[in-house]
Amino acid sequence: MSGSRTNDTGRQFHLPAWLPAYLQAAPLTIILGGFLLLPLLMIAIVSFWDYDFARMYPDFVTFNYSETLGSWITWKTYLNTLKFAAIVWAITLFIGFWVAYFLAFHVRSTAMQMVLFLVCTVPFLTSNIIRMISWIPVLGRNGLINTALVNTGITTEPVEWLLYSDFAVVLAMVHLYTLFMVVPIFNTLMRIDKTLVEAAHDAGATTWQVLTNVIVPLAKPGMAIGTIFVVTLVMADFSTVQVMSGGQSASVALMMKNQMSLLQYPAAAANAMVLLVLVLLLVAAILRVVDIRKEL
Amino acid sequence: MAKTAEIELASVSKIYGTTTAVHAISLKIPAGSYCCFLGPSGCGKTSTLRMIAGHESVSEGDVVLGNKVVNDLAPAKRGTAMMFQSYALFPHLDLVDNVAFSLKMKGVGKEERRREAIEMLKLMQLEPYVNRRPAQLSGGQQQRVALARALITKPQALLLDEPLSALDPFLKIQMRAELKKLQASLGMTFVHVTHSQEEAMALADLVVIMNDGRIEQAAPPREIFERPATPFVAGFMGSHNVISGRPVANAEGKATIEVPGGGQFSAFGRAPEGQEIGSIAVRTDRVLLEEATEPGFGFAGVISNVEDLGATVKLSIQGAGLEDFTAILGDTAYFAKPVKPGDAVHVSWAPAEAIVLGHI
Numbered sequence: 023m024s025g026s027r028t029n030d031t032g033r034q035f036h037l038p039a040w041l042p043a044y045l046q047a048a049p050l051t052i053i054l055g056g057f058l059l060l061p062l063l064m065i066a067i068v069s070f071w072d073y074d075f076a077r078m079y080p081d082f083v084t085f086n087y088s089e090t091l092g093s094w095i096t097w098k099t100y101l102n103t104l105k106f107a108a109i110v111w112a113i114t115l116f117i118g119f120w121v122a123y124f125l126a127f128h129v130r131s132t133a134m135q136m137v138l139f140l141v142c143t144v145p146f147l148t149s150n151i152i153r154m155i156s157w158i159p160v161l162g163r164n165g166l167i168n169t170a171l172v173n174t175g176i177t178t179e180p181v182e183w184l185l186y187s188d189f190a191v192v193l194a195m196v197h198l199y200t201l202f203m204v205v206p207i208f209n210t211l212m213r214i215d216k217t218l219v220e221a222a223h224d225a226g227a228t229t230w231q232v233l234t235n236v237i238v239p240l241a242k243p244g245m246a247i248g249t250i251f252v253v254t255l256v257m258a259d260f261s262t263v264q265v266m267s268g269g270q271s272a273s274v275a276l277m278m279k280n281q282m283s284l285l286q287y288p289a290a291a292a293n294a295m296v297l298l299v300l301v302l303l304l305v306a307a308i309l310r311v312v313d314i315r316k317e318l
Numbered sequence: 319m320a321k322t323a324e325i326e327l328a329s330v331s332k333i334y335g336t337t338t339a340v341h342a343i344s345l346k347i348p349a350g351s352y353c354c355f356l357g358p359s360g361c362g363k364t365s366t367l368r369m370i371a372g373h374e375s376v377s378e379g380d381v382v383l384g385n386k387v388v389n390d391l392a393p394a395k396r397g398t399a400m401m402f403q404s405y406a407l408f409p410h411l412d413l414v415d416n417v418a419f420s421l422k423m424k425g426v427g428k429e430e431r432r433r434e435a436i437e438m439l440k441l442m443q444l445e446p447y448v449n450r451r452p453a454q455l456s457g458g459q460q461q462r463v464a465l466a467r468a469l470i471t472k473p474q475a476l477l478l479d480e481p482l483s484a485l486d487p488f489l490k491i492q493m494r495a496e497l498k499k500l501q502a503s504l505g506m507t508f509v510h511v512t513h514s515q516e517e518a519m520a521l522a523d524l525v526v527i528m529n530d531g532r533i534e535q536a537a538p539p540r541e542i543f544e545r546p547a548t549p550f551v552a553g554f555m556g557s558h559n560v561i562s563g564r565p566v567a568n569a570e571g572k573a574t575i576e577v578p579g580g581g582q583f584s585a586f587g588r589a590p591e592g593q594e595i596g597s598i599a600v601r602t603d604r605v606l607l608e609e610a611t612e613p614g615f616g617f618a619g620v621i622s623n624v625e626d627l628g629a630t631v632k633l634s635i636q637g638a639g640l641e642d643f644t645a646i647l648g649d650t651a652y653f654a655k656p657v658k659p660g661d662a663v664h665v666s667w668a669p670a671e672a673i674v675l676g677h678i
Contacts, residue, residue, distance in 0.1 A: 217402050217404060218406050218408060221400075221402055221467075222408075224399060224400045225394060225399075226394030227423045231423050236408060240410055
């Protein structure tokens with residue numbers, strides 16, 4: 023624009039005012055667009071295609087959805103996945119809160135706090151699969167626990183339900199996902215003004231009353247963020263369910279994986295869309311209950 | 319309202335590891351009085367308050383409330399209520415629930431505690447805001463909520479930890495007046511920690527000046543201002559020039575000291591026996607630019623600085639071994655005979671304006 027001004031002595035190069043802002047926003051737009059929106063769009067499109075045992079046919083049919091939603095198996099699988107999500111959520115919330123509470127309010131020195139916090143994260147330096155598989159020698163029929171139980175005479179037979187059961191699935195998931203609850207709750211608790219606790223004691227509150235009336239209400243945003251992490255992770259999990267249940271339990275993601283291995287991509291895509299809507303509804307419900315804006 | 323209690327500290331100490339924050343202080347705060355703990359930061363005033371409140375354990379000595387030793391009682395069992403520096407209002411509760419908090423802890427029913435809390439908020443003129451959260455209030459309003467929350471426990475003594483420090487200067491003066499009025503109408507013992515001399519002068523019946531974990535002086539504000547007991551008090555209150563030197567004479571109720579630079583200064587009063595250093599204080603606003611009529615009550619010096627403060631003019635004078643001697647003159651007196659930096663002047667004061675300071 024300034025190029026049209028003839029009295030400019032030096033030729034200056036001017037960027038239009040709007041360009042830098044767009045350039046700054048571009049990298050994230052490209053990543054989100056290319057790796058999130060585009061694949062989602064493709065899944066949404068494919069979910070309406072037709073298919074047979076060998077290939078897919080571009081089309082607009084809705085039987086992928088009607089078959090998915092009309093099948094008793096699907097409903098059972100969804101319920102099973104939701105059951106895992108609920109149990110794992112409850113246990114990780116309970117453990118996560120107490121760990122974070124201990125770290126934030128009962129460890130006095132900041133240095134010790136950081137050390138213990140890092141100790142919590144150490145298991146996350148190994149891969150999910152390895153941490154999961156390492157449960158097998160512990161829980162198996164001839165594993166550590168069963169051997170100990172039989173050798174001490176507590177039981178005569180090895181306990182069967184330790185491995186390849188819902189118990190094993192929940193145990194492994196709790197192990198894998200508790201940290202996702204600890205971190206956001208710890209973060210919220212660390213921001214609570216310690217004089218609030220004193221003020222509550224001054225007003226005659228017992229330690230338990232301080233916890234229920236002051237600390238838990240103020241920790242809600244952290245709990246909500248942790249809940250979103252854990253619920254979405256459990257809903258999308260297939261490897262833990264497959265390995266730890268020994269194929270006896272099903273999850274939605276596992277069902278999708280099976281459909282894909284049978285080359286039923288449109289069916290898997292329809293399933294994925296249903297799962298996506300369900301998870302988004304769950305997250306929306308959590309956000310309606312708890313205002314997490316202050317934490318972001 | 320509730321009956322009010324006398325507070326007594328009997329050689330109370332607070333020791334953190336190897337450092338002693340409070341050194342065996344003893345003090346009696348009469349029931350129904352307004353007491354201000356005054357001192358620079360780190361002097362132990364807040365630790366003392368927190369020991370009275372029960373938020374800090376007493377390392378040695380006894381805290382007595384009414385006739386009861388309360389060392390081992392929980393804060394709420396002592397009959398004290400504390401107002402925190404940042405007010406510590408619960409951000410997730412509205413004003414009614416904030417004020418009703420202690421009643422809820424006691425198990426009072428919802429209807430009753432809300433009714434009582436609203437009554438207390440009415441008393442604090444916060445009725446229009448009862449359903450708001452603390453973050454939606456101004457600093458002054460938050461302070462009134464904190465007061466309401468403390469008073470609803472019907473305490474025998476209210477403990478205030480720098481309650482005015484978070485307010486802007488104008489609001490500070492306004493809230494100061496409200497605090498004084500409230501204390502007078504409740505007749506309750508107030509213990510107020512502050513680092514502002516002005517605040518202590520304006521509010522207190524009893525000012526306790528602390529330094530380095532010890533009480534330098536505990537007296538009514540007028541006495542603190544007119545007759546500071548120690549060089550620290552005189553310096554901290556800022557109303558006196560402190561002259562320190564070697565004692566040279568101590569006769570007929572008149573003490574004389576010699577400043578390293580050569581000048582000799584006297585004051586009527588008994589100097590403490592057997593001390594290496596004697597100190598004399600001279601009121602800054604009673605200094606005259608005249609030749610001394612009696613030796614030891616004036617000196618000759620040079621003006622080093624002049625500050626016009628409006629109603630008064632502050633002169634800094636050097637001479638007779640004194641680095642920075644302050645004289646505050648009324649504007650009429652100053653402009654009748656103005657001086658400027660570099661002028662040689664005679665400085666003097668009436669013998670009654672000089673007092674002997676003790677050392678602790």
